[in-house]
Amino acid sequence: MRTRVTELLGCELPIVQAPMGYIARAQLASAVCEAGGMGIIETSSGRLDEVRDEIRKMRDLTTKPFGVNIAQLFVRDPSIVDFVVEQGVRFVTTSAGDPTKYTALLKDAGLTVFHVVPTLRAALKAVDAGVDGLVAEGGEGGGFKNPRDVSTMVLVPLVCSKVDVPVIAAGGIADGRSMAAAFALGAEGVQMGTRMVSAAESPVHTNYKQLIVESAETDTVFLNRFARPGFRVMRTPYSEALEREEQVPLGELGKILDLYFEGNLEGAFAFGGQVAGRIEAVRPVKEILEEMTADCRAILVEWGKRAAE
Amino acid sequence: MRTRVTELLGCELPIVQAPMGYIARAQLASAVCEAGGMGIIETSSGRLDEVRDEIRKMRDLTTKPFGVNIAQLFVRDPSIVDFVVEQGVRFVTTSAGDPTKYTALLKDAGLTVFHVVPTLRAALKAVDAGVDGLVAEGGEGGGFKNPRDVSTMVLVPLVCSKVDVPVIAAGGIADGRSMAAAFALGAEGVQMGTRMVSAAESPVHTNYKQLIVESAETDTVFLNRFARPGFRVMRTPYSEALEREEQVPLGELGKILDLYFEGNLEGAFAFGGQVAGRIEAVRPVKEILEEMTADCRAILVEWGKRAAE
Numbered sequence: 309m310r311t312r313v314t315e316l317l318g319c320e321l322p323i324v325q326a327p328m329g330y331i332a333r334a335q336l337a338s339a340v341c342e343a344g345g346m347g348i349i350e351t352s353s354g355r356l357d358e359v360r361d362e363i364r365k366m367r368d369l370t371t372k373p374f375g376v377n378i379a380q381l382f383v384r385d386p387s388i389v390d391f392v393v394e395q396g397v398r399f400v401t402t403s404a405g406d407p408t409k410y411t412a413l414l415k416d417a418g419l420t421v422f423h424v425v426p427t428l429r430a431a432l433k434a435v436d437a438g439v440d441g442l443v444a445e446g447g448e449g450g451g452f453k454n455p456r457d458v459s460t461m462v463l464v465p466l467v468c469s470k471v472d473v474p475v476i477a478a479g480g481i482a483d484g485r486s487m488a489a490a491f492a493l494g495a496e497g498v499q500m501g502t503r504m505v506s507a508a509e510s511p512v513h514t515n516y517k518q519l520i521v522e523s524a525e526t527d528t529v530f531l532n533r534f535a536r537p538g539f540r541v542m543r544t545p546y547s548e549a550l551e552r553e554e555q556v557p558l559g560e561l562g563k564i565l566d567l568y569f570e571g572n573l574e575g576a577f578a579f580g581g582q583v584a585g586r587i588e589a590v591r592p593v594k595e596i597l598e599e600m601t602a603d604c605r606a607i608l609v610e611w612g613k614r615a616a617e
Numbered sequence: 618m619r620t621r622v623t624e625l626l627g628c629e630l631p632i633v634q635a636p637m638g639y640i641a642r643a644q645l646a647s648a649v650c651e652a653g654g655m656g657i658i659e660t661s662s663g664r665l666d667e668v669r670d671e672i673r674k675m676r677d678l679t680t681k682p683f684g685v686n687i688a689q690l691f692v693r694d695p696s697i698v699d700f701v702v703e704q705g706v707r708f709v710t711t712s713a714g715d716p717t718k719y720t721a722l723l724k725d726a727g728l729t730v731f732h733v734v735p736t737l738r739a740a741l742k743a744v745d746a747g748v749d750g751l752v753a754e755g756g757e758g759g760g761f762k763n764p765r766d767v768s769t770m771v772l773v774p775l776v777c778s779k780v781d782v783p784v785i786a787a788g789g790i791a792d793g794r795s796m797a798a799a800f801a802l803g804a805e806g807v808q809m810g811t812r813m814v815s816a817a818e819s820p821v822h823t824n825y826k827q828l829i830v831e832s833a834e835t836d837t838v839f840l841n842r843f844a845r846p847g848f849r850v851m852r853t854p855y856s857e858a859l860e861r862e863e864q865v866p867l868g869e870l871g872k873i874l875d876l877y878f879e880g881n882l883e884g885a886f887a888f889g890g891q892v893a894g895r896i897e898a899v900r901p902v903k904e905i906l907e908e909m910t911a912d913c914r915a916i917l918v919e920w921g922k923r924a925a926e
Contacts, residue, residue, distance in 0.1 A: 428834060460768065492920065
């Protein structure tokens, strides 16, 4: 499964872990790297001292390459670029902001830069800004979203047909079937968020993981459909009660951390995508990546044969 | 590209045309059949005298098999079953209603029955009712939708993993890439609506076709998000102005027909899915089906080789 994504990122598998705030830290990211994928450390928490520690931990936990995400909506201080460069990271995804802001700076520092995009228009803008690749993220995924959401099935082939840079598909990806579909759509890699939150090495409380495991595909809620930032979360009594509000705030940090790490599902949002409906167990990252790669390969080989008949 | 869908339906290609009210009539459906796909005649208009004429025309225009759709939301008279059986049709899709209502009657009359489903729960119910197959329709598609919409990338593999009957993927399908992706997800056929509305043989006014061609992937609007029936239409000044209404009526029939056949885009809804953003020209059905089949095959063969390396 060598693609331009594995070449550019220097990892074995074209599978990237999404940069969930507070969650995408060394314990999870190093497990992804060790399993052959691309682990990403978040900075959206804004806690750069902690992030620095996490990056130090990464160096102890893995010798494989890893990346850092800059979520521009949350990290407004331009010194984030110096920070990332100083950490010696080689790969950065930028998201939730203008790609012209940091791309040149990061590229000048020798980093590989992929920008996360929800629309073709954003994709073209990022390519103009000089990115090495794109993460095209369908609206079925969890987390921050363009309120005018576009599904992976439409977005990925559209973007791939209009740009020459490699594209990583995100949104709705959880296994070998969805990975094979992403390749068919023109992507050269996949990114997973919800699946990674539910993984054994994910640092979140078991209640959050179980919420994902027990949710049906219809159990997500899109908030701020007509406001910004739009975001998709797991359906809970808390999120469902706010679904029709014109403008929903992200909530207090204390309550978010209480949900993530203490398992109190009331009082904050549990980010997650529709693909939760396809996740049936908490499993180690290595198992997830091995099985999805083997299944993806088997599906493509089988259909390749059938199509050649 | 032989699958259980081509076997059950008796057509050459596993490509089904969606049953758009007033549009899915002999001119379009016969073109699909002649190109090797499965053309479907609608009954959701409720104009059964016209439908009878259209079915008669089909027999003049093609010797290939074709189907009829029963949209239960619009056709409430149970005599529709007798009507369909009398027409000598062998394949029926049922949609927008309870699958237990007509499945047994249609099966007893010897027809092949596929039920259209937006969720796993609906899929399991339809299988329990004895259907021969399912059309799993992602929320990115045009037309009537479950307000709690689930994307094709999530819905199709989920349904395929839980049922043994063949599944046709709908929502976001327009070409060989999306068809190959649908196969990777576990489907054995695809259904296209928006692409077929835009086809040369579609009877709608050129303004409606041009609206699809000119629209971006973000140019659809989901109406009745919290009411029923939910539906997705092309973004126009008319539909966008109603987007935030609690309950939007479907509108006057006269205005709908005025939009469809006179090209007056104000005053009614132009049904359509996000995949409009991938449709760049009005083309004959035969060209669309030939190109998508060839592309699908080429993509699967190529990835089959890469995966076998």
